[in-house]
Amino acid sequence: MCVDSGARAWVESNTITAALSxxxxxxxxxxxxxxxxxxxxxxxxxxxxxxxxxxxxxxxxANLQNFPLRHENSRAHSFIACAKDCIALPAFGDSSHGKYAKGPVTRKEIEADHWGPMSHAVYRNERDVAGVVGNAVNASKECCVLL
Structure with a gap:
């Protein structure tokens, strides 16, 4: 989760940073x-x-019926892509949604890294609630929020 060879230099320099907010x-x-x-x-x-x-x-x-995101489904999806995530690249999510999500996909890209679900929890939770409530009112279907 850093530049090539950056971890060793960072650890060996005994770098200490402030805790994340x-x-x-x-x-x-x-x-x-x-x-x-x-x-x-x-x-x-x-x-x-x-x-x-x-x-x-x-x-x-595995029985795919137990894993609704691993087979095609028609539920609405809200995909929050973390633009700075160098592990779970937004392109991976785009590819999965293109293959499996047959319902509407709302994509929002945020300036977050691999820990976006933690660093942007308030935003994510607001999107969860808005998506589930809005989707229940508009389409009577479940909304999946994917990061």
Whole structure:
């Protein structure tokens, strides 16, 4: 989540920055405890499984009816794309929506990184409520908000 080779230089320089505005003291302490007790093994499991493709057989055997976003659906979608996310690129969301979303897709791009759901929680929650209420009134269908 940084420039190539930037992480090593940043860590070795013992850089300390101010806490992010959306990170509560309780969340910061929970993250700190997790990292100091178990290192990055747990937090990185998601990425490890994806990179090593350890999930392919299980995904192939999954009942897609239990995963409504993994097959075509006609529900309205509100896609909030995080423009500065270098991991979940907005183009990936655009591609998924083009393939699976057969209902209307409203796309809004915001200046957020990979942690957009946390840094822009108020905006996201307002969109969630507006989408669900507006969609229920206008189309009687469920609205999915995807980041």
């Amino acid at each position: 959306y990170l509560t003291p309780e969340d910061k302490e929970a993250i700190k405890t997790s990292l100091l007790s178990g290192g990055l093994a747990g937090p990185l499991c998601w990425y490890t499984a994806q990179l090593e493709q350890g999930n392919i057989n299980e995904d192939a055997s």
